[in-house]
Amino acid sequence: MFTGIITGIGDITHIESLGDHLTYGKRLHIHTPEAYLDDVGLGDSIAINGACMTVTTFDASARQFTVDVSAESLAKTSGLTATGRINLEKALRAQDRLGGHIVSGHVDGIGRVVRFESVGESWLLQIETPLNMAPFLAYKGSITVNGVSLTVNQVKDAATGCVFDINIIPHTIDHTALGSLTVGAEVNLEVDVLARYVERMLSLRA
Numbered sequence: 001m002f003t004g005i006i007t008g009i010g011d012i013t014h015i016e017s018l019g020d021h022l023t024y025g026k027r028l029h030i031h032t033p034e035a036y037l038d039d040v041g042l043g044d045s046i047a048i049n050g051a052c053m054t055v056t057t058f059d060a061s062a063r064q065f066t067v068d069v070s071a072e073s074l075a076k077t078s079g080l081t082a083t084g085r086i087n088l089e090k091a092l093r094a095q096d097r098l099g100g101h102i103v104s105g106h107v108d109g110i111g112r113v114v115r116f117e118s119v120g121e122s123w124l125l126q127i128e129t130p131l132n133m134a135p136f137l138a139y140k141g142s143i144t145v146n147g148v149s150l151t152v153n154q155v156k157d158a159a160t161g162c163v164f165d166i167n168i169i170p171h172t173i174d175h176t177a178l179g180s181l182t183v184g185a186e187v188n189l190e191v192d193v194l195a196r197y198v199e200r201m202l203s204l205r206a
Contacts, residue, residue: 001105002147003098003099003100006088010086010088011083011084014029026069028067030048030066035060044090046090049146049188076107078110087176088147089147100149102192108196111127112186113185113186127189129161129164129189134161140153143164151167153165
């Protein structure tokens with residue numbers, strides 16, 4: 001379980017294949033901020049760009065850890081097949097504050113950035129989603145973008161899906177990897193878990 005509050009910015013430094021066929025996954029080698037791994041153990045969960053992964057090896061002194069990502073996970077997520085900056089969040093502990101919203105670390109869909117520009121002191125991020133995610137997006141509702149808990153400011157529906165707007169404050173730009181996004185980039189999306197249950201209940205009643 002996570003909250004969508006990023007605890008560190010890491011870098012995928014190296015990717016190796018776990019086999020010579022498309023059915024095999026990848027092993028990601030990730031470099032972390034100073035002291036990030038001091039309280040991490042083998043088997044711990046860390047969300048990488050919003051996708052929950054298991055620590056398979058780690059070296060706290062070298063600030064490195066690895067995760068093994070299955071072919072299925074690679075097919076259902078974005079940003080895990082290339083080196084570069086990533087958002088990291090350690091799993092929630094029972095005594096931690098729920099600073100964002102309840103996040104499972106399971107990616108519901110992949111969105112595409114259609115606009116990303118500064119507006120005043122903040123940034124406007126506009127994302128296009130697949131049609132099946134439209135029912136879960138609502139004005140002032142929660143959405144996780146590459147693991148970051150954010151608030152939806154506007155939703156525009158279309159025949160093929162919808163586009164939603166997010167306002168990002170400078171603090172979030174400075175303390176996450178969202179500042180590296182460009183128009184056309186794909187992002188991992190996770191809808192609010194409460195919206196998922198409401199949609200299920202309403203569909204059964206219908």
